[in-house]
Amino acid sequence: MKSDPVVISGGGPVGLVAALALARSGIEVVVLEAADSIPRDLRAGTFHPPTVEMLANLGVGDKLLASGIQVPEWQIRDRRAGVIASFDLGLIADETPYPYRLHCEQHKLSHLLHEALQQSSHATIRLGERCTGFSQDKDGVSVNIERTDGSVDVLRGSYLIGADGARSTVRKSLGVEFEGFTWPERFLVFATRHDLREDGFSGNAYIADPDEWCAIFVQPHDGPPGIWRIAFPVPGDMAESDVLSDSFVQSRIQGFLSPDREYDIPYRSIYRVHQRVASTFRVGRIVLAGDAAHVNNPLGGMGLNSGIHDAVNLAEKLGAVIDGAAPDLLDRYVRQRRQTNIEYVQAITIRNKRLLEERDPKVRANRFDELRQIAADPSMAREHLLSSSMINSVRRAAHIV
Numbered sequence: 001m002k003s004d005p006v007v008i009s010g011g012g013p014v015g016l017v018a019a020l021a022l023a024r025s026g027i028e029v030v031v032l033e034a035a036d037s038i039p040r041d042l043r044a045g046t047f048h049p050p051t052v053e054m055l056a057n058l059g060v061g062d063k064l065l066a067s068g069i070q071v072p073e074w075q076i077r078d079r080r081a082g083v084i085a086s087f088d089l090g091l092i093a094d095e096t097p098y099p100y101r102l103h104c105e106q107h108k109l110s111h112l113l114h115e116a117l118q119q120s121s122h123a124t125i126r127l128g129e130r131c132t133g134f135s136q137d138k139d140g141v142s143v144n145i146e147r148t149d150g151s152v153d154v155l156r157g158s159y160l161i162g163a164d165g166a167r168s169t170v171r172k173s174l175g176v177e178f179e180g181f182t183w184p185e186r187f188l189v190f191a192t193r194h195d196l197r198e199d200g201f202s203g204n205a206y207i208a209d210p211d212e213w214c215a216i217f218v219q220p221h222d223g224p225p226g227i228w229r230i231a232f233p234v235p236g237d238m239a240e241s242d243v244l245s246d247s248f249v250q251s252r253i254q255g256f257l258s259p260d261r262e263y264d265i266p267y268r269s270i271y272r273v274h275q276r277v278a279s280t281f282r283v284g285r286i287v288l289a290g291d292a293a294h295v296n297n298p299l300g301g302m303g304l305n306s307g308i309h310d311a312v313n314l315a316e317k318l319g320a321v322i323d324g325a326a327p328d329l330l331d332r333y334v335r336q337r338r339q340t341n342i343e344y345v346q347a348i349t350i351r352n353k354r355l356l357e358e359r360d361p362k363v364r365a366n367r368f369d370e371l372r373q374i375a376a377d378p379s380m381a382r383e384h385l386l387s388s389s390m391i392n393s394v395r396r397a398a399h400i401v
């Protein structure tokens, strides 16, 4: 007998990766996306080597590589002292076929995934359909849907994946706690067409400073030389109109480039940043993945990557369960992905932020010395690169039983 489809709430990159991985194994899948089109907003833009490997295995690697910029080297800088340490992923070229950070806007990946799913006879994407709730019983799930036009529907599925982002309806309906904290400051993100390579920056750089630390990364945008996205902290109580004003944005970029120049700023936005992990990723036939399960600050580019790692891991196990394996295999997904999110993604991104914003000059000097030593010692630099490229977290997850 044909089983009911796996229903996925959320057509963001994580939901679409899960859908493609399941569909490629011959499993029927329905994606519900609340928006009327695949979202195009500017968010994550860094793909680490294991993620590129996973996407290549799903058949979208070549197109993603053709759309992105390969950034093998990234820098840690001090606002005044300049480059403190540089790390070159070429040092771990024996560990991965993709020894670089691939920079590409996440909505471009979403469109590639959407295209691939449209060609699959096992996948259906229903745009403009929001999951509003669900019930589950021993044979499956019943998912409540509300369409953009106000009409409602109920869809029967075998399992429900909640990949509906940080404010996940699925997680909230389950009553699962989103444990962790929210940073008091918000992040201002803007983009400039000024090519920072002219100023000695590698395609990805982090500048330490107690007040005006920042993260910089080049994005392909609409073609070479690309566009540079820059993220700064801003006080939690500063009015949004002041944060987004020309004078404030110019003051941030002029602060570390030239104070005498007006920079072209085609894009700016502000957002709040959290470090949170759901208390569990599974309740019966309902499983969480991506931002619905965990969120973190963007320093190190790990949020979307870890969500894609969830999606691939979950699709493999859910596929096996639908083919007859015991359902508690899904608890192994939870152990592997929840544990490594806490041990690696939360720990590394919090540490990255603390490093950049350190106020105590002695502590800052010690951390910089440590980084210089790591960068100068090939075996220490290798270990640093294996962690920051997320290779270690994926290997660690595979060993959790």
Ligand SMILES: Cc1cc2nc3c(=O)[nH]c(=O)nc-3n(C[C@H](O)[C@H](O)[C@H](O)COP(=O)(O)OP(=O)(O)OC[C@H]3O[C@@H](n4cnc5c(N)ncnc54)[C@H](O)[C@@H]3O)c2cc1C
Pocket: 009, 010, 011, 012, 013, 014, 015, 032, 033, 034, 035, 039, 042, 043, 044, 045, 046, 106, 129, 130, 131, 132, 163, 164, 165, 166, 168, 169, 170, 270, 271, 289, 290, 291, 292, 298, 300, 301, 302, 303, 304, 305, 307
């Ligand atoms: C403003 C902003 C900037 C960011 N910048 C960075 C960055 O620089 N670096 C980085 O690593 N990460 C960044 N992130 C985080 C990164 O974008 C996320 O980790 C990533 O989008 C997670 O993918 P996802 O598919 O889990 O969730 P999302 O991309 O949020 O996708 C969830 C999808 O579910 C849909 N949806 C929501 N509710 C429902 C529902 N009830 N029913 C059906 N569909 C629903 C939404 O419309 C959306 O399409 C940023 C996030 C934000 C908000």
